[in-house]
Amino acid sequence: MNLTPFFLTFKLALCATVILTAIGIPAALWLANRRSLLASGLEASVALPLVLPPSVLGFYLLLMFRADGPFGAVWERFFGHPLVFNFEGLVLASVVFGLPFMVQPLVAGVRSIPKELIEASTTLGKPWWTTLVRVVLPNMKASILTGCVLAFAHAVGEFGVVLMVGGNIEGETRVVSLAIYDAVEALDYRSAHVYASVLFAFSFLTLLAVYRVNRRFFSA
Amino acid sequence: MIEAHLEKDLFGASGPFRLSVNFRVDDGQCVTFYGPSGAGKTTILRMLAGLETPQEGFISVNGELWFDARKRVLLPSRKRRVGFVFQSYALFPNMTVGENVAYAMQKTSAVKLEDLLDLAGILELKDRYPSTLSGGQQQRVALIRAISREPMILLLDEPLSALDVSTRLELQDEILRIHRLLGAATILVSHDKQEVFRMADMVLSIKEGRIHAEGSPREVFFKRRFSPKFAVTGRVLAIERADIVFRAFVSTGTEMLQVILGERDAKRFKPGDEVLVASKAFNPMLLPLFEPFETKELRQVCQAGVGYID
Structure with a gap:
C-alpha cells in the first residue's frame, strides 16, 4: 500500500489553501463593495471554475504553463524547471481552481459586516489597517473558516485539472484522486477502496465541521 | 465651536434636492437638527464627522479647518476628534463592553476605563458582549465609547429612536449629563419633538436640505x-x-x-x-x-x- 499520494494530496491542499487565503482576503475586500463593470467581470472570472468542466480549465492552464506558454516560459527562466507535470504547477492550478471556494464565502463575509462598524472605528480615530485587523476580520471569522475548509477540501478532491496539468507522475503529482483511477485501471480494487473511503470520510467530516461551526456562529 | 457651511446635491424620496446649510454651534451648546426623514439631517452630521464630503463650503471646529472646498482642505475622518453615536449603536460584536471602550481610548489605562464605565453606571457590564445587552445598555456603552477619545464635538445621530419611552427618558438625562461634563458642542439629530424640547438649547429645523426655522425649541415649535x-x-x-x-x-x-x-x-x-x-x-x-x-x-x-x- 503506497501512502505517498496521501502526503502529496495533503501538501498540495495545504499550500493551495495558504496561498488562497493570502489572495482571497484582499480580493474579497476589494470586490465586496464595488459596483463597477470590472468588479463584476472579476467576480464572474473567479466563479468560472464552478461551472466549467475541469478539463476545459485544465486544458487552458496546460497551454499557459507549458514551457512555450506565456506563463510557463517566465517561470522556467526564473526557476529553471518547467511548470507542467510538476508539484508547483499543480499548486498553481489548484489555486486557480479553488478561487471561488475561497473568495465567495469571504465576499459574503465582508458584505455581512455593517457599514457602521467600519465607520465607528474610523470616527474613533483608527487607521484602516487597525479597522481591518481588529474589526473586519474578527467579525468574519466564520466566513474565513468556511473559505479555508472548502478550499482545502476542494483541493483534496480535484481530479480533472490535476490530471491535465500534473500528468499523474508518481511521487510528484500523483495525488489520491489520481491514485484511485490508476488502482481501478490496474484492477487493484483493494487499494482503490482504501483511497476512496479515506477521501470519502475526510470530505464528509470537513463539510460536517463547516456546517457545525456556521450553525454555532449564527445562533450566537 | 463649530462653524459650517455645507452644500451637496442629495437624492430624496421626492426627487433630487440641494442640501445647503449654514450654522454655528458654540461650546457647551446642545443643538438639535430637527426635521422629517430624508431632509438631510444625518448627512450634515456625517459630513462633520468626515464620513461624507460636501461639494461646497467649509467646516471649522475650534479654529481648525476640517474641510474647505475652495482651499482644498479635507481632514480625514480618523483625524477629526468627534464622538459619533449611531442610531444602531455600532458596537463591535467581537469585543466586550470594556474592550469596546478601551479600543477608542488613545492610551489604554485600566483605571480610566473603569472610571468611564462607572460614569455611565455600566461597570458591571464590563466583561459582557454587546449581543447580551439591552438596547438602552448598548447605547450607554456607545455613548461612553464616543467620549472616551476625548472628542472636541459630540455628534448623535438619532441615538434614542430605537428605544422605548422610559429608556429614552433615562438616556436623555444621561446624554445631557455627559454633554455638560464634556463642555463641548453637541449636535443631536432627532425627529422627536419631546426629545428636542428636553435636550436642545437651539433647534435648527431642516426641510428638503434647508434650515427653515431656527431658535429655541419654544420659539420654533410655538411660533403660532x-x-x-x-x-x-x-x-x-x-x-x-x-x-x-x-x-x-x-x-x-x-x-x-x-x-x-x-x-x-x-x-x-x-x-x-x-x-x-x-x-x-x-x-x-x-x-x-x-x-x-x-x-x-x-x-x-x-x-x-x-x-x-x-
Whole structure:
C-alpha cells in the first residue's frame, strides 16, 4: 500500500489553501463593495471554475504553463524547471481552481459586516489597517473558516485539472484522486477502496465541521 | 465651536434636492437638527464627522479647518476628534463592553476605563458582549465609547429612536449629563419633538436640505398665531362624520384623542397631517398617571364634574 499520494494530496491542499487565503482576503475586500463593470467581470472570472468542466480549465492552464506558454516560459527562466507535470504547477492550478471556494464565502463575509462598524472605528480615530485587523476580520471569522475548509477540501478532491496539468507522475503529482483511477485501471480494487473511503470520510467530516461551526456562529 | 457651511446635491424620496446649510454651534451648546426623514439631517452630521464630503463650503471646529472646498482642505475622518453615536449603536460584536471602550481610548489605562464605565453606571457590564445587552445598555456603552477619545464635538445621530419611552427618558438625562461634563458642542439629530424640547438649547429645523426655522425649541415649535394654554402636537389618524359634526382621531405619541370638528375644519385636515391640539377656553385637569386613584379623590373629581354641569 503506497501512502505517498496521501502526503502529496495533503501538501498540495495545504499550500493551495495558504496561498488562497493570502489572495482571497484582499480580493474579497476589494470586490465586496464595488459596483463597477470590472468588479463584476472579476467576480464572474473567479466563479468560472464552478461551472466549467475541469478539463476545459485544465486544458487552458496546460497551454499557459507549458514551457512555450506565456506563463510557463517566465517561470522556467526564473526557476529553471518547467511548470507542467510538476508539484508547483499543480499548486498553481489548484489555486486557480479553488478561487471561488475561497473568495465567495469571504465576499459574503465582508458584505455581512455593517457599514457602521467600519465607520465607528474610523470616527474613533483608527487607521484602516487597525479597522481591518481588529474589526473586519474578527467579525468574519466564520466566513474565513468556511473559505479555508472548502478550499482545502476542494483541493483534496480535484481530479480533472490535476490530471491535465500534473500528468499523474508518481511521487510528484500523483495525488489520491489520481491514485484511485490508476488502482481501478490496474484492477487493484483493494487499494482503490482504501483511497476512496479515506477521501470519502475526510470530505464528509470537513463539510460536517463547516456546517457545525456556521450553525454555532449564527445562533450566537 | 463649530462653524459650517455645507452644500451637496442629495437624492430624496421626492426627487433630487440641494442640501445647503449654514450654522454655528458654540461650546457647551446642545443643538438639535430637527426635521422629517430624508431632509438631510444625518448627512450634515456625517459630513462633520468626515464620513461624507460636501461639494461646497467649509467646516471649522475650534479654529481648525476640517474641510474647505475652495482651499482644498479635507481632514480625514480618523483625524477629526468627534464622538459619533449611531442610531444602531455600532458596537463591535467581537469585543466586550470594556474592550469596546478601551479600543477608542488613545492610551489604554485600566483605571480610566473603569472610571468611564462607572460614569455611565455600566461597570458591571464590563466583561459582557454587546449581543447580551439591552438596547438602552448598548447605547450607554456607545455613548461612553464616543467620549472616551476625548472628542472636541459630540455628534448623535438619532441615538434614542430605537428605544422605548422610559429608556429614552433615562438616556436623555444621561446624554445631557455627559454633554455638560464634556463642555463641548453637541449636535443631536432627532425627529422627536419631546426629545428636542428636553435636550436642545437651539433647534435648527431642516426641510428638503434647508434650515427653515431656527431658535429655541419654544420659539420654533410655538411660533403660532395664538398662544394656547393647553397644546399637544399629534397626527391625524382619521376623520369621520358623526351626525352633523365631524370627529377627528389624533394620536399624540402614546395617547389617542378625539376632537370634534365643524365641516369647514374637517375639510382642512386629512389623515397624516401634523396638528396642534389646543384649547384656551378651559384649564385641562392633570391627574396622576401611574398611581391608582384613591376612591375619595375619584369621588371628588366626579362631584366636581357634576357640579360643573349643574
